[in-house]
Amino acid sequence: MNGATQAIRGIFFDLIDDPWKHSGHESRAARFLPDGLLVVKDGIIADFGPFDEVSPRHPGIAVTHIPDRLILPGFIDGHIHFPQVRVLGAYGNQLLDWLQKWIFPEELKYADREYAREAAGRFFDALLAGGTTTCQAFTTSSPVSTEEFFAEAARRNMRVIAGLTGIDRFAPEDFLITPEAFYAESKRLIGEYHRKGRNLYAITPRFAVGCTTEMMEACSRLKKEYPDCWINTHISENPSEIRTARQEYPDCTDYTQVHEKHGLLGPKFTAGHGVWLSDDEMRRFSRAGAAVSFCPLSNLFLGSGLFRLGRAKDPANPVRLSLGTDMGGGNSFSLIRAMEEAYKVGMCNNTMLDGSVNPREQDLAEAERNKLSPYRAFYLGTLGGAHSLYLDDVLGNFDKGKEADFVVLDWNAGQLAMAWRQSLAVPGGAPANVDEAAQLLFGIMAVGDDRNVDETWIAGARAHKRTPS
Amino acid sequence: MNGATQAIRGIFFDLIDDPWKHSGHESRAARFLPDGLLVVKDGIIADFGPFDEVSPRHPGIAVTHIPDRLILPGFIDGHIHFPQVRVLGAYGNQLLDWLQKWIFPEELKYADREYAREAAGRFFDALLAGGTTTCQAFTTSSPVSTEEFFAEAARRNMRVIAGLTGIDRFAPEDFLITPEAFYAESKRLIGEYHRKGRNLYAITPRFAVGCTTEMMEACSRLKKEYPDCWINTHISENPSEIRTARQEYPDCTDYTQVHEKHGLLGPKFTAGHGVWLSDDEMRRFSRAGAAVSFCPLSNLFLGSGLFRLGRAKDPANPVRLSLGTDMGGGNSFSLIRAMEEAYKVGMCNNTMLDGSVNPREQDLAEAERNKLSPYRAFYLGTLGGAHSLYLDDVLGNFDKGKEADFVVLDWNAGQLAMAWRQSLAVPGGAPANVDEAAQLLFGIMAVGDDRNVDETWIAGARAHKRTPS
Numbered sequence: 001m002n003g004a005t006q007a008i009r010g011i012f013f014d015l016i017d018d019p020w021k022h023s024g025h026e027s028r029a030a031r032f033l034p035d036g037l038l039v040v041k042d043g044i045i046a047d048f049g050p051f052d053e054v055s056p057r058h059p060g061i062a063v064t065h066i067p068d069r070l071i072l073p074g075f076i077d078g079h080i081h082f083p084q085v086r087v088l089g090a091y092g093n094q095l096l097d098w099l100q101k102w103i104f105p106e107e108l109k110y111a112d113r114e115y116a117r118e119a120a121g122r123f124f125d126a127l128l129a130g131g132t133t134t135c136q137a138f139t140t141s142s143p144v145s146t147e148e149f150f151a152e153a154a155r156r157n158m159r160v161i162a163g164l165t166g167i168d169r170f171a172p173e174d175f176l177i178t179p180e181a182f183y184a185e186s187k188r189l190i191g192e193y194h195r196k197g198r199n200l201y202a203i204t205p206r207f208a209v210g211c212t213t214e215m216m217e218a219c220s221r222l223k224k225e226y227p228d229c230w231i232n233t234h235i236s237e238n239p240s241e242i243r244t245a246r247q248e249y250p251d252c253t254d255y256t257q258v259h260e261k262h263g264l265l266g267p268k269f270t271a272g273h274g275v276w277l278s279d280d281e282m283r284r285f286s287r288a289g290a291a292v293s294f295c296p297l298s299n300l301f302l303g304s305g306l307f308r309l310g311r312a313k314d315p316a317n318p319v320r321l322s323l324g325t326d327m328g329g330g331n332s333f334s335l336i337r338a339m340e341e342a343y344k345v346g347m348c349n350n351t352m353l354d355g356s357v358n359p360r361e362q363d364l365a366e367a368e369r370n371k372l373s374p375y376r377a378f379y380l381g382t383l384g385g386a387h388s389l390y391l392d393d394v395l396g397n398f399d400k401g402k403e404a405d406f407v408v409l410d411w412n413a414g415q416l417a418m419a420w421r422q423s424l425a426v427p428g429g430a431p432a433n434v435d436e437a438a439q440l441l442f443g444i445m446a447v448g449d450d451r452n453v454d455e456t457w458i459a460g461a462r463a464h465k466r467t468p469s
Numbered sequence: 470m471n472g473a474t475q476a477i478r479g480i481f482f483d484l485i486d487d488p489w490k491h492s493g494h495e496s497r498a499a500r501f502l503p504d505g506l507l508v509v510k511d512g513i514i515a516d517f518g519p520f521d522e523v524s525p526r527h528p529g530i531a532v533t534h535i536p537d538r539l540i541l542p543g544f545i546d547g548h549i550h551f552p553q554v555r556v557l558g559a560y561g562n563q564l565l566d567w568l569q570k571w572i573f574p575e576e577l578k579y580a581d582r583e584y585a586r587e588a589a590g591r592f593f594d595a596l597l598a599g600g601t602t603t604c605q606a607f608t609t610s611s612p613v614s615t616e617e618f619f620a621e622a623a624r625r626n627m628r629v630i631a632g633l634t635g636i637d638r639f640a641p642e643d644f645l646i647t648p649e650a651f652y653a654e655s656k657r658l659i660g661e662y663h664r665k666g667r668n669l670y671a672i673t674p675r676f677a678v679g680c681t682t683e684m685m686e687a688c689s690r691l692k693k694e695y696p697d698c699w700i701n702t703h704i705s706e707n708p709s710e711i712r713t714a715r716q717e718y719p720d721c722t723d724y725t726q727v728h729e730k731h732g733l734l735g736p737k738f739t740a741g742h743g744v745w746l747s748d749d750e751m752r753r754f755s756r757a758g759a760a761v762s763f764c765p766l767s768n769l770f771l772g773s774g775l776f777r778l779g780r781a782k783d784p785a786n787p788v789r790l791s792l793g794t795d796m797g798g799g800n801s802f803s804l805i806r807a808m809e810e811a812y813k814v815g816m817c818n819n820t821m822l823d824g825s826v827n828p829r830e831q832d833l834a835e836a837e838r839n840k841l842s843p844y845r846a847f848y849l850g851t852l853g854g855a856h857s858l859y860l861d862d863v864l865g866n867f868d869k870g871k872e873a874d875f876v877v878l879d880w881n882a883g884q885l886a887m888a889w890r891q892s893l894a895v896p897g898g899a900p901a902n903v904d905e906a907a908q909l910l911f912g913i914m915a916v917g918d919d920r921n922v923d924e925t926w927i928a929g930a931r932a933h934k935r936t937p938s
Binding site for chain 2: 085087089090092094122125126129130239240302303305327334340341343344346349351354357374420421423439442443449467468
């Protein structure tokens, strides 16, 4: 942690509530300070508010002024694959073929410590360049990759969740790990890394299709022994995968039941994708306090399908949601790009939900919830992600006592057309109120990318400054 | 045109045939020169081939060497809206609402000559930054916007197609133009601009829903009087729009028939989108020699739906296709980004066509045609676009006698993760054969954007050099 007390002055925007709870008045879920001051002590937010109010409370404090930028909480990536950094955006197949052809061979290399270490450096560099300050990551079935992941995260002082990634079937022989070895190595790694610095451990069955009952039982035992640990997996990404899950777990009526049966579905459980979850499965996620990580870059890139965002945000049974890039199935490290694609998924869903194609599919309330306003998008990428991961006590916005991870956004950067577009949203040149700030943020998510991330700060220290490239 | 004779040496990749005709052997449709020489005289390709063969034929010629880059024909955008440069990526609604809220008010400003002139400068700058050297553009119903568009294109010596854009209903009063005024102004503009320099004129009924029968008849008369002119319009973008078209043209069995009835469907006719075209409509497009411009950025951004690429490429009835950004419905000027989204649309289609959801929808042949390999993607963006616009005699590849518009691609630029990814595709550091070149190109379309466009050349002169931003 950065030991000194210091302050950052600038234009701040964060979410203080779920904007879906404020339909029609979403700005009530946001906090906007056109001239704010963030006071950080030992990496923790010690004070926050309008400059004129906060400044007198801290006479003589060193102030870093960051003008002409929007400062937001750091982005949280709920679902990403560390060992896929080099194969992001690989050509050609749906999930199961793609895994065999591109992913497994690359991930095998991460048993080599040097390769894994180099990759970890590149991985975290790319995260920071995209404005991501926290991620929940898959590693491989080799403990080496998990060790190097946590070691690099610790060097950078980043809040991360990861764990040895178990798979004991449907992959090449040398890619598999036995349930016994997975159990023993997971125990060792939990002891070594969980809650050491900012590292957090997730018991990680890769996906139920790739896990035998014995592997799921090993996870179940681990969760009982270490109830403080997270659980991270995949669910219902692709129709063929779901059929295989049904075949392999004939005693379960659906994919979700595999996790219920093993006592895993509950708080701190996240499953990536959930594209094909039924209404009933979503209700059970909601009641259990379990989360889905919505990965639109990947769902489009692999053609998995359109996640039913509006259904998941049913106010009667809301599912905890994060946004995930799912890099390398997702073709970018950028949560901003993930927001763009999430918006598109919502819009495509709504052309069906408006009833113009099939009147029986009309559901205008669900359609309204599919509309990814900037308030909703940046909620998913910050406080919402933190809430889904049960980390909203330490991350997600600028509340006092939280960890001071944040991003500094340049709303005019990116493709050449950006600046003129943004000038239409803020006639005064800078956002004068929360709506103007939100319009700039929509410009960033609709037209922008990692170029809009000018700086990324970890625990009060600048960890990334953009070099135009 | 650039009067001097000169030569460019570098790594060249272009398409010489439609790769869909070479399924399984798509590289046969491509031409790859790891060390090539392009000789340009008066803006026209005078010679092209391997450096060792071509160079001795031109002793003493000035050679510009561009190493470590892939040189491709300039990109062709088949569908873009000049007066939407400032509202690209606008928030919130499906087609018809979005037009009323964002588009019409902005387009109205283009009746002001100064505003239109400034916008034209920005528009062409953004095109060139994305590697686009030719576009077919909509303007507005004010002749001023068409004049300023052609004037700016002429200053830049770019091959463009555009025309006064007719709409006489379903828009604010001051946005409309009467069929009589549209007819008279179109005649005048054709006389003034068509085939002057590189400018080409398209008779442009905005979309049949916005055009009365009288407006369509004005277009019909214009096409008879000026058969050399192009026709540019929209079709079947959105289900609600199609229903409205059916209501407004009760004597037509489908949307396509509106154009058939007015004698417009034929060579040099392009309709943007075609998301919801029936199989029968596609067959009629194919037989007529008419084209569709596939606009995946827009179709996802507005939620219009998934274009059936594999159906349009049915070998029995192939539809001429270009790629379009449809900027501002599309949220980028970049054809590279359009290729990314086109790939995703194909992949999403295929999760239905593999029969895993509904066995009755299984069509593996169509699914194969949906797969947007780099050969297919860059064909659509270059030679295929030229073919669809009946410009393949002058544009689309490096054949002798064609116009020397090209882009210089840096395969390592873009988000931080790009270079390491690309190093996996080309172990030697540069592409040694056509397949390696294609793999780099897939990396660009899957992970890249306008940052990969290092230079853009128009008629043998460099018109854009990337400034890292």
